[in-house]
Amino acid sequence: MNILVDAFGGDNSPIEIISGVVNALNESKNLFNVVLLGDEIILKQLLSKYHYPLGRLLIIDTKEVITNDDHPVDAIRGKKNSSIVVGLKNLNSEKEAMAFISAGSTGAVLAGAVLLLKRIEGINRPALAPLLPTSETESVVLIDCGANSECKPEMLHQFAKMGDAYAKVALSLVNPRIGLLNNGAEEKKGNELTQNTYKILREDHSINFIGNAEGRDILSGNFDVIVADGFTGNIALKSCEGTALMMFSQIKYGIQNGGIRAKIGYLLLKPVFRKLKDTADYSSKGGAVLLGLQKLVIKVHGSAKSQTIKAAIFQAASLVEKNLISKVAECMERIDKK
Amino acid sequence: MNILVDAFGGDNSPIEIISGVVNALNESKNLFNVVLLGDEIILKQLLSKYHYPLGRLLIIDTKEVITNDDHPVDAIRGKKNSSIVVGLKNLNSEKEAMAFISAGSTGAVLAGAVLLLKRIEGINRPALAPLLPTSETESVVLIDCGANSECKPEMLHQFAKMGDAYAKVALSLVNPRIGLLNNGAEEKKGNELTQNTYKILREDHSINFIGNAEGRDILSGNFDVIVADGFTGNIALKSCEGTALMMFSQIKYGIQNGGIRAKIGYLLLKPVFRKLKDTADYSSKGGAVLLGLQKLVIKVHGSAKSQTIKAAIFQAASLVEKNLISKVAECMERIDKK
Numbered sequence: 001m002n003i004l005v006d007a008f009g010g011d012n013s014p015i016e017i018i019s020g021v022v023n024a025l026n027e028s029k030n031l032f033n034v035v036l037l038g039d040e041i042i043l044k045q046l047l048s049k050y051h052y053p054l055g056r057l058l059i060i061d062t063k064e065v066i067t068n069d070d071h072p073v074d075a076i077r078g079k080k081n082s083s084i085v086v087g088l089k090n091l092n093s094e095k096e097a098m099a100f101i102s103a104g105s106t107g108a109v110l111a112g113a114v115l116l117l118k119r120i121e122g123i124n125r126p127a128l129a130p131l132l133p134t135s136e137t138e139s140v141v142l143i144d145c146g147a148n149s150e151c152k153p154e155m156l157h158q159f160a161k162m163g164d165a166y167a168k169v170a171l172s173l174v175n176p177r178i179g180l181l182n183n184g185a186e187e188k189k190g191n192e193l194t195q196n197t198y199k200i201l202r203e204d205h206s207i208n209f210i211g212n213a214e215g216r217d218i219l220s221g222n223f224d225v226i227v228a229d230g231f232t233g234n235i236a237l238k239s240c241e242g243t244a245l246m247m248f249s250q251i252k253y254g255i256q257n258g259g260i261r262a263k264i265g266y267l268l269l270k271p272v273f274r275k276l277k278d279t280a281d282y283s284s285k286g287g288a289v290l291l292g293l294q295k296l297v298i299k300v301h302g303s304a305k306s307q308t309i310k311a312a313i314f315q316a317a318s319l320v321e322k323n324l325i326s327k328v329a330e331c332m333e334r335i336d337k338k
Numbered sequence: 339m340n341i342l343v344d345a346f347g348g349d350n351s352p353i354e355i356i357s358g359v360v361n362a363l364n365e366s367k368n369l370f371n372v373v374l375l376g377d378e379i380i381l382k383q384l385l386s387k388y389h390y391p392l393g394r395l396l397i398i399d400t401k402e403v404i405t406n407d408d409h410p411v412d413a414i415r416g417k418k419n420s421s422i423v424v425g426l427k428n429l430n431s432e433k434e435a436m437a438f439i440s441a442g443s444t445g446a447v448l449a450g451a452v453l454l455l456k457r458i459e460g461i462n463r464p465a466l467a468p469l470l471p472t473s474e475t476e477s478v479v480l481i482d483c484g485a486n487s488e489c490k491p492e493m494l495h496q497f498a499k500m501g502d503a504y505a506k507v508a509l510s511l512v513n514p515r516i517g518l519l520n521n522g523a524e525e526k527k528g529n530e531l532t533q534n535t536y537k538i539l540r541e542d543h544s545i546n547f548i549g550n551a552e553g554r555d556i557l558s559g560n561f562d563v564i565v566a567d568g569f570t571g572n573i574a575l576k577s578c579e580g581t582a583l584m585m586f587s588q589i590k591y592g593i594q595n596g597g598i599r600a601k602i603g604y605l606l607l608k609p610v611f612r613k614l615k616d617t618a619d620y621s622s623k624g625g626a627v628l629l630g631l632q633k634l635v636i637k638v639h640g641s642a643k644s645q646t647i648k649a650a651i652f653q654a655a656s657l658v659e660k661n662l663i664s665k666v667a668e669c670m671e672r673i674d675k676k
Binding site for chain 1: 472473474484487488519520521522528529530532552553554555556557558568569570572573574575576577578579580581582583584585588589592593596599600602603604605606607609610613614617618
């Protein structure tokens with residue numbers, strides 16, 4: 001199995017990307033190889049400082065870089081020799097290539113995946129699905145969190161099916177509890193999109209749809225999959241992130257301005273805060289999977305460091321091993337046969 | 339000035355409502371009277387236990403109660419003798435009646451306000467606007483957070499104007515920074531609604547529109563007014579609430595399971611946690627204003643207790659004193675003249 005890694009995407013590339021790749025190779029058995037995409041001269045020079053199993057790291061030389069300032073579709077069409085375009089083309093054509101990981105422009109990775117990869121039959125559009133922590137040990141799948149700003153009910157139905165398959169594989173759940181993100185718990189609540197989606201989800205007995213989920217239910221632990229259009233999912237995800245940041249910063253401010261008493265209190269509670277921070281920092285545990293494609297694409301945070309890249313590589317290897325793509329395809333067959 | 343209070347709405351009515359009203363009367367000068375709406379026999383019996391300035395508390399006897407299980411529009415049309423319907427009708431017709439406060443069904447209060455009150459000229463639909471804390475001392479206006487699930491760009495434009503007027507009055511700001519809630523900061527981001535709204539807001543030089551706000555910007559303190567359709571605003575608001583709840587519960591769990599060390603740490607940090615909780619518990623400081631009507635309507639949380647009711651009464655009195663309604667109307671005239 002080859003896992004392709006974009007060495008020139010994100011705020012900390014290529015140094016942190018390389019470090020993450022090397023650590024992943026050193027800490028794993030011979031399960032996968034990594035193919036790094038980027039400027040070969042720069043990469044070889046940086047890699048010369050590391051020890052790692054040489055035979056398991058390949059480089060594909062790409063000279064162009066897509067940035068966040070590039071228009072996604074134009075960049076995919078124009079920068080043919082970029083790490084994202086070459087990586088996705090390799091993923092599409094090579095049998096051994098099983099996953100592509102990038103910390104680069106989300107828009108470009110999405111546009112590239114739509115333009116260059118094959119979709120699973122029955123899927124209109126791929127959807128981005130991060131795992132958010134609901135407790136120290138449990139998570140919820142939020143799908144879609146930004147790939148599709150405009151959605152139709154049948155797309156949300158597909159997201160629900162894909163989220164179901166993903167929760168079964170990634171969270172080892174037998175019968176994931178699926179909720180529709182809505183502005184109220186009652187059946188009749190919502191806008192046209194959610195009202196019509198509700199009716200479709202209720203009728204699909206191949207999934208365990210348990211009803212509407214409000215914003216405050218996302219992290220409650222009462223749902224395993226939250227289905228939303230990409231616009232709403234993105235707002236919800238970032239609202240959660242923003243609140244966590246605001247609370248951490250208020251606690252920090254309180255401690256800094258609370259005198260010696262608060263500082264001693266902080267030292268005593270440090271393990272609690274560290275655990276909370278670890279739980280909240282979900283993006284250090286890997287990336288958001290782009291579901292609906294015939295190959296695996298993982299988008300990690302633009303600020304990803306070594307630890308996140310390593311985690312995303314292990315995440316990719318595990319999802320490939322567990323046949324995520326076939327499981328999603330099987331789910332979609334069940335839709336078609338209805 | 340008469341402030342009307344629905345004594346039979348919310349989880350803790352009528353006991354907590356009455357207690358809040360009595361405290362508000364006892365702690366204020368002769369600025370306002372309170373008109374309680376509810377079953378007169380029950381109210382008189384409960385009030386007999388309190389001391390308060392008798393001449394400043396009137397009762398309007400209403401026998402019906404609208405619950406959360408009632409269909410909002412049907413309830414407004416059918417339960418003519420309910421506290422919400424009688425209260426809003428009184429607010430509409432009586433010159434002295436300046437504000438209506440309810441902890442009852444949000445849907446019914448909204449439906450009642452739309453059906454029974456006059457709108458400010460130029461406003462298509464009223465919008466619900468809570469103040470969310472961005473720090474211990476500062477807040478942001480989120481408008482709309484649930485009154486309108488389906489919106490057009492011109493409605494969001496009206497929300498921006500109303501939010502601007504409200505931020506000037508309620509937060510004493512000269513030139514509030516207005517943001518459009520969107521799934522990315524760049525101008526071209528968003529769905530059809532936000533893309534079209536962006537163009538309108540950018541052209542309106544009577545407001546200080548500073549661009550798109552992402553979910554994580556809501557509580558950042560970088561914006562004074564966040565404009566959204568009611569569906570998205572509701573999801574964002576509740577996502578923030580849910581995250582705060584989840585973090586408090588994780589901290590609590592950590593302390594309870596952290597042994598004596600964590601418990602001492604907690605005691606030392608108690609003032610910091612108390613302040614954080616006070617800041618986060620924004621609904622104890624009053625309610626969400628329903629903007630766009632010719633009279634003031636304030637919706638407080640269904641779980642409101644005495645403290646919240648008292649705060650909402652002071653909030654109402656202050657907004658009336660500062661001529662909020664005229665200020666909103668002036669803003670709308672500036673739209674019409676463009």
